[in-house]
Amino acid sequence: MNRAVAEAHPNIALVKYWGKRDRQLNLPAVSSLSLTLGPWRTRTAVSWGAEKDAVSFGGHPASDAVAKRVLGFLDRLDPGRPPCVVETDNDFPTGAGLASSASGFAALALAATAAAGRPIDAVALSRLARQGSGSACRSIFGGYVRWNRGERPDGLDSHATPIAPPEHWDLRMVVAVVDPGPKSVGSTEGMERSRRTSNLWDAWVAGSEAHVAEAHEAVLVRDLQRLGEVMERSTFEMHATLHSATPPLMYWRGATVEVLHEVFALRARGVGAWATMDAGPQVKVLCAPDDAECVADALRPLVSRVETLVPGGPARVVE
Numbered sequence: 001m002n003r004a005v006a007e008a009h010p011n012i013a014l015v016k017y018w019g020k021r022d023r024q025l026n027l028p029a030v031s032s033l034s035l036t037l038g039p040w041r042t043r044t045a046v047s048w049g050a051e052k053d054a055v056s057f058g059g060h061p062a063s064d065a066v067a068k069r070v071l072g073f074l075d076r077l078d079p080g081r082p083p084c085v086v087e088t089d090n091d092f093p094t095g096a097g098l099a100s101s102a103s104g105f106a107a108l109a110l111a112a113t114a115a116a117g118r119p120i121d122a123v124a125l126s127r128l129a130r131q132g133s134g135s136a137c138r139s140i141f142g143g144y145v146r147w148n149r150g151e152r153p154d155g156l157d158s159h160a161t162p163i164a165p166p167e168h169w170d171l172r173m174v175v176a177v178v179d180p181g182p183k184s185v186g187s188t189e190g191m192e193r194s195r196r197t198s199n200l201w202d203a204w205v206a207g208s209e210a211h212v213a214e215a216h217e218a219v220l221v222r223d224l225q226r227l228g229e230v231m232e233r234s235t236f237e238m239h240a241t242l243h244s245a246t247p248p249l250m251y252w253r254g255a256t257v258e259v260l261h262e263v264f265a266l267r268a269r270g271v272g273a274w275a276t277m278d279a280g281p282q283v284k285v286l287c288a289p290d291d292a293e294c295v296a297d298a299l300r301p302l303v304s305r306v307e308t309l310v311p312g313g314p315a316r317v318v319e
């Protein structure tokens with residue numbers, strides 16, 4: 001038996017991935033751009049060649065749905081694989097729109113390939129992680145990361161690429177945790193509903209490449225206002241496709257909207273802070289390090305928990 005342990009950080013999309021051109025391979029309808037964030041992390045151990053398959057999460061047996069998804073991923077890596085034991089844990093809320101599937105499948109891809117004695121390069125690892133959860137392809141890399149949608153039906157050109165290391169630009173992501181519980185509707189179902197039923201879908205897809213180009217440029221020249229503005233545009237356009245779907249899907253809760261108004265109020269007072277949301281009610285606020293405390297103080301009365309995240313490094317084997 002071979003065992004390997006890997007860690008990966010979550011990432012938050014500054015320009016969103018929302019929609020699939022191929023569901024089986026998790027090929028995206030749009031390109032996206034993200035920031036990998038620590039200190040939050042997933043830690044995953046894979047034992048390759050055990051008595052029987054077992055998946056645990058936080059020291060307890062994983063739900064059937066999670067176990068099936070994890071073992072299905074290992075089958076994809078090697079259809080003739082031996083039984084495996086997978087032990088994973090997160091030091092942050094899981095399944096709540098806080099990118100736990102991104103760090104989860106990045107850590108799993110790395111631990112599994114290492115345990116199987118088949119290390120692969122970072123680009124191949126990114127393609128593999130993408131098949132577990134689309135956004136996981138970006139958590140293979142640290143810092144500022146771009147995922148081009150690609151054109152090929154086999155997905156070989158659809159993987160993440162680092163555009164700047166974490167040290168390039170020291171920003172903060174202040175996370176306002178509105179509700180740490182699991183989301184009611186998973187991102188795949190949400191994406192499909194938007195694609196199938198929203199009249200805004202075509203506009204969403206058509207606008208995304210320009211947003212990625214704008215954000216990429218803003219990262220390279222370290223222009224926070226430019227990055228913040230395009231980040232907010234991307235998040236509100238993504239959520240507009242959900243709000244206009246049938247039946248409508250709204251991940252926001254009341255406190256989500258309260259936090260958004262507070263961010264706008266901060267900005268009116270001259271604080272450079274911009275908001276983004278994913279498939280959940282939490283709000284993440286991008287700002288400069290010097291403003292992070294003031295942003296966190298303003299949001300704390302509105303939510304159950306506030307955490308400040310910093311640019312993080314790539315996925316790595318730790319044992």
Ligand code: PMV
Pocket residue numbers: 012013015016017018032101102133134135136187188277278279
């Ligand atoms: O990787 P998935 O299938 O959980 O999709 C993630 C989608 C968003 O978090 C909403 C956006 C993104 O780009 O991460």
